[in-house]
Amino acid sequence: MAKLKKGKPIILVTNDDDITSKGIRSLVEAVKDLGKVVVVAPEKPQSGMGHAITIGSPLRMNQVDFFGKDVEAWQTSGTPVDCVKLAVDKILHHKPDICLSGINHGANHSINVLYSGTMSAAMEAAIEGIPSIGFSLLDYSFDADFSASKQIVHKIVSAVLSKKTDKHFLLNVNIPIATPDKIKGIKICKQAYAKYEEDFSERIDPHGKKYYWLTGEFKNFDKSKETDVWALQHGYVSVVPVQFDLTNYTLKKQLEKTKLFQ
């Protein structure tokens, strides 16, 4: 990967919290000695956007100087997935060596990989054939402390850049809230089967009409020690290798055998 090209690797950085968030700033700081960083990120928060793309309206993009003069940066009106598409097609005009997304303010472990704009941006890059990593810290606060995260990011990105990886290489990295000395290590995991038990908060507006806020309690139904949830609860950084082939091959075999639809 990086070794195959002359000069520094091109590192595309994006996120879903928006281009001004502390998380993306921390990500840029963590990797700027590892290559040429180009930031293409949303101008407004896009959390929970999943793999959304903008079809019905046009996109805007503007160059900004939020990361100092060494870092080319663009903010766009699009979703995280749009940002990756714009970066490759209209800004870089070729594929970067790696795409990094985050650092997200909040967890993207287990089933959250599906709702996460952070991970969808990374997945979009992997579909395009760009090795990619999404990073999330388990702290939703605006002013979260990313100092341990920056060390973890640097370690993981350095390691990935040092190897030749598959072009669809994709990792979902979640980092527990802890000081560097309290983090037990980096654990390769599987995605836990965990989900939110929804409980909409029902309210009445000043005109007497009902409205609902989506809320809910996170529940882990997966007791395996192999999962990302287990790793995070036990002080490890979780690394889940991710794929975008969603075929359920076990069910495929069953359906072929039973001939249910013939």
Place this chain on the structure above:
Amino acid sequence: MAKLKKGKPIILVTNDDDITSKGIRSLVEAVKDLGKVVVVAPEKPQSGMGHAITIGSPLRMNQVDFFGKDVEAWQTSGTPVDCVKLAVDKILHHKPDICLSGINHGANHSINVLYSGTMSAAMEAAIEGIPSIGFSLLDYSFDADFSASKQIVHKIVSAVLSKKTDKHFLLNVNIPIATPDKIKGIKICKQAYAKYEEDFSERIDPHGKKYYWLTGEFKNFDKSKETDVWALQHGYVSVVPVQFDLTNYTLKKQLEKTKLFQ
């Protein structure tokens, strides 16, 4: 499933094109003799929303009579995924026996499963433990002909309701544009590795500023005869069994073996 409960199965119907589209009307017509149909669908188009959820703003829902007096129907201000969550938590107050999403006006085969609001709604139901099927017709037109689709839907849903399925049972069904006699059959497939080669259309607004429309050409890189794209190109209905565990177990083993991050 249906056999385990007294009376008719409860069939939750949703989509992403919006509650007034011809596709959802056709879906309801196709299955209303198979159970009690309840529709909970978006009030406005939500194509390409992927697995987006509404976090930053509240949701509205209103009962409507678009499907006649026998079909309870609600339109919501949310995404397809929000609709499933609202249906289970605020409308049905329990899990339906099956969730059907569509019939989408346009293809959701191959990589489109990730961008598709239709499939994300179905996947959300499967995560919740509701067997679920997304249906799409390869015709994007507003006034698409769903007559063959209705026969296919009836056949597949009848078959699924007749069996005890896994609670996370999830299918992505795509239907070619053809009259019923021209459809060669129903083929169990894997998701093709195919994607869009992006080509943003750049334009200038009346104020002299650039803006971009996302466009692109669909390209199939997967030459296997096992894929949904192959099946559709050869006149078959494609059925891809889908899972929401995105763990790449092959890469997981590799990373554990190489100890890259230790």
